[in-house]
Amino acid sequence: MRIISERSRPSAPARWPVYAATAAAVTATAVVGGKAVDADSDWYRSLAKPPWQPPSWAFGAVWTPLYASIAWAGGRALLKAHGHERRALTAGLGVNLGLNAAWNWMFFRCHSPAAGVAGTLLLDLSNADLIRRTARTDRTAATALLPYAAWCAFATALNAEIARRNPGR
Known part of the structure; x- marks a missing residue:
């Protein structure tokens, strides 16, 4: 005899494709975004940067666990969401990952x-929306996205300071 709560929890085979899909989407984001980055270019090296900018190696060290947490949180939330809520969460995650990859192209390639x-x-803004949507479904998954949002907020401050120091570039 099954307990009712067991019926609402997806089995391992049903969960695996969702986590695989979110991991694939996050990996694609990292690859597409990474193709635009050239931190050794003459252009990037010539930019005036603030003294509080982390060293180059720190970006990879930070983004690797952040991407893993996005994939995990996205999968966990999608497994708990249903119907319109699941479609909206999927769309929000997709937009977020697209914006994540696009930043590299906007800054480095342009x-x-x-x-x-x-x-x-x-x-x-997309991070705030994604966390809001995720929290409706799963607060643990939403909490796992907070370091990602914090790092992106730091990146916004860093990017703004670089823009301020390099007007017209």
Whole structure:
């Protein structure tokens, strides 16, 4: 005899594809965004940067666990969401990941700190929306997204300071 709560919990085979999908989406985001980054370019090296900018290696060290937490939180929340709520959460996650990858192209490939500021502000708004949507479904998953939102807010401040120090670039 099954307990009612067991019926509402997806079985392992039903859960695996959802986590695989969120991991694939986050990996695609990292790859697409990463293709635009050239921190060794003459343009990037010539930019005036604040003394509080982290060293280059720190970005990879921070983004790796953040991307893992996005994939986990997204999968967990999607498994608990149903119907319209699940579709909206899927769309919100997709928009967020698109904005995440787009920032690299706006800043590095367009050689535009100002465009980067616009992109990261949109990402910050998307993060707030994603956390709000996720919290409706699963507070633990929403909490797991907070370091991502905090890092993006830091990136917004850093990007804005670089834009301020490099007007017209």
